Amino acid sequence: MSSAAPTDTPVDSSQPVGADNVDETAALAKGGRTSFFGFLLRLLARLPFLFIAGRMSGYGADALGRFAYATMVVELMAQLATLGLKRGLAAELAKDERPENHVVADALVLAWAGAILGSVLLIALPWIVFPNSRISGIDRWFPLIALAVVASDVSLAALAFRRDIAATVRARSVVEPWTLSIVAFGLAFTPVGGDGLIIAYAVSLTFAMLASVIPLVRSFGLPRGGWWPHPGRLWRIARANAPLAGADVADWGSRRLDVFILGRFAPPEVIGVYYVAQQIASLPQKLKTSFDPILGPVITTNLARGDLGVVAGHVRQIGFWIGAVQLGVVLALGMTGRAGMGLFGPAFAQGAAVLALLLVVELFAAQAAVTEGALIYVRRGANLLWSMIGLVVQVGVTLVLVWYFERTGRTSLLAVGAAGGLATAALFLSIAKTQVLSRALHAKVSGWRWSLIGAGVPAFAVGLGVQLLAEPLQLSVGILAILGVFGAIVWTTGFKGPDRLLFRKGKA
Structure with a gap:
């Protein structure tokens, strides 16, 4: 580094x-x-979500508490999966030893590998995510959203290296929070009940991932020119970070x-x-x-x-x-x-x-x-x-x-x-x-x-x-x-x- x-x-x-x-x-x-x-912008969107979750029928403090605990566990797993690359990627790119899109591709592969391992563990042990409440079919597969979280984190870190901060603003301050509020509001009128917050969260992170990966590909391009996720190279990056x-x-x-x-x-x-x-x-x-x-x-x-x-x-x-x-x-x-x-x-x-x-x-x-x-x-x-x-x-x-x-x-x-x-x-x-x-x-x-x-x-x-x-x-x-x-x-x-x-x- x-x-x-x-x-x-x-x-x-x-x-x-x-x-x-x-x-x-x-x-x-x-x-x-x-x-x-x-x-x-994020503030303007986050406050309506809290108001919807706290006030609207079907949600309330109980549903919000369940949502808070579940998202905490999944986000912790996603944080582990990124292997510090949200900040460490800048140092890897600063070395200027390999094509930048190759370095970014390695980072994405590492983060996705970690997210898959973490998701499998949490799917097998769903009580870790929902310790004090019933577990539905949707809840069991909820940890898979970590794949979207790590993809967005690594993509935005790479764009930031090129000082493209606007991409972070669009994904994290416009797309993610406003999607969360809008979907949570719409699901409040459906039979899904408190699960509406979980579903809205998953949808918002999926859209945020798309808003991060698309500008990444436009800026860096696809990793052509002989790139391959070599295990030894990936291990070196993981160990260094x-x-x-x-x-x-x-x-x-x-x-x-x-x-x-x-x-x-x-x-x-x-x-x-x-x-x-x-x-x-x-x-x-x-x-x-x-x-x-x-x-x-x-x-x-x-x-x-x-x-x-x-x-x-x-x-x-x-x-x-x-x-x-x-x-x-x-x-x-x-x-x-x-x-x-x-x-x-x-x-x-x-x-x-x-x-x-x-x-x-x-x-x-x-x-x-x-x-x-x-x-x-x-x-x-x-x-x-x-x-x-x-x-x-x-x-x-x-x-x-x-x-x-x-x-x-x-x-x-x-x-x-x-x-x-x-x-x-x-x-x-x-x-x-x-x-x-x-x-x-x-x-x-x-x-x-x-x-x-x-x-x-x-x-x-x-x-x-x-x-x-x-x-x-x-x-x-x-x-x-x-x-x-x-x-x-x-x-x-x-x-x-x-x-x-x-x-x-x-x-x-």
């Missing part, structure tokens, strides 16, 4: 963030803007273990409420993933040149961009949490405390996620080790809290315990991974700035006032007021020079 051996020469981190390479900073900003637009695959699974698992543990202690209704809170809270996390497609290619290119200082600068820049936008979103959604959760039904309003905790998780996890975007290329083993330690921390804290609340009869707080364990692990990993990357690059990598506090405190004060309003006003005027105050202050006091490239075209 492409990497650079860190030197012992300290890098000057006092220069303006992104000043090392303004062209690349502009490219990162452009990629982030494109994906951020996709994030907004093993640490990255482990880190991906650990990171993904940290976002799903809470649901898994709840599934063993709590009824489906509690899981359904937690799932809605999780979906809302994960919206700020989508801001970080907006930069993933463009960050990998930029970092691998600079590491191949040995420009460690440039890499550190890009990590600091993106860390600040994400932190600034996330903090505003977290304040707006957190301060109006009860009103927001209540949109999906009276049973969901009780999840306001869980929502607040999960939003804090996203704030803690942002820096760890950004630093990992570089760490996977310079310290893969260390990144995997810390990811696994973080997973242990999360499991330990979550089990203790959930066990305590269950033993004391406070089942309504089981979801709070799961969120609390996740928050503890997120803070731990944020500190640990930032320190590891900083030592590897001999430069500051944290994107934190005190101007964020200067904007956050007034916005929090506005949020306290917003909570006195009626719930419809909180969700309309209130959210805009919190975001407006935060945005105005952070723009004037925090965004300087290259920082503003995120919101405008051209160079600073």
Whole structure:
């Protein structure tokens, strides 16, 4: 894999963030803007789905909880099957040793092979996917949708290497979520009942796969010219990506273990409420993933040149961009949490405390996620080790809290315990991974700035006032007021020079 051996020469981190390479900073900003637009589109489609699943007859919290657990298991299997290639493919393509469409074809074969093995296992043991409910014929074959998931993941990773971020926006922010909402709505009027959510999910991922593979073939072409999936070559790629695959699974698992543990202690209704809170809270996390497609290619290119200082600068820049936008979103959604959760039904309003905790998780996890975007290329083993330690921390804290609340009869707080364990692990990993990357690059990598506090405190004060309003006003005027105050202050006091490239075209 492409990497650079860190030197012992300290890098000057006092220069303006992104000043090392303004062209690349502009490219990162452009990629982030494109994906951020996709994030907004995804938000517009995801909220109707949650409303349909929570409110419409035939669905509700129970059906949503069953859907959440089943999709969690299948997505975990798909994550394992991709073998880290969602991020590792950029390094394989950067080697420029073989035709690019040959490398992409190898990646697809590996991912499909893993998905087939995983699907066969889950089809043979369907109770793993649906532990506390009946299993119909449709349910048994549901794991096969992992084939579509991995095909889409690898295709979009390859297109991102060529900086085609628009393909990701179309597939993940338009085709997938809108298909999910439309099909779920249509099936609500049929006899399929709660299985309608599962069917809608499978249909949406199939369409997303088509929206990913078609532009892949157009861009790279078919793997002609003597390509053949040689077992030895495939094994080398799989082995080289093993640490990255482990880190991906650990990171993904940290976002799903809470649901898994709840599934063993709590009824489906509690899981359904937690799932809605999780979906809302994960919206700020989508801001970080907006930069993933463009960050990998930029970092691998600079590491191949040995420009460690440039890499550190890009990590600091993106860390600040994400932190600034996330903090505003977290304040707006957190301060109006009860009103927001209540949109999906009276049973969901009780999840306001869980929502607040999960939003804090996203704030803690942002820096760890950004630093990992570089760490996977310079310290893969260390990144995997810390990811696994973080997973242990999360499991330990979550089990203790959930066990305590269950033993004391406070089942309504089981979801709070799961969120609390996740928050503890997120803070731990944020500190640990930032320190590891900083030592590897001999430069500051944290994107934190005190101007964020200067904007956050007034916005929090506005949020306290917003909570006195009626719930419809909180969700309309209130959210805009919190975001407006935060945005105005952070723009004037925090965004300087290259920082503003995120919101405008051209160079600073």
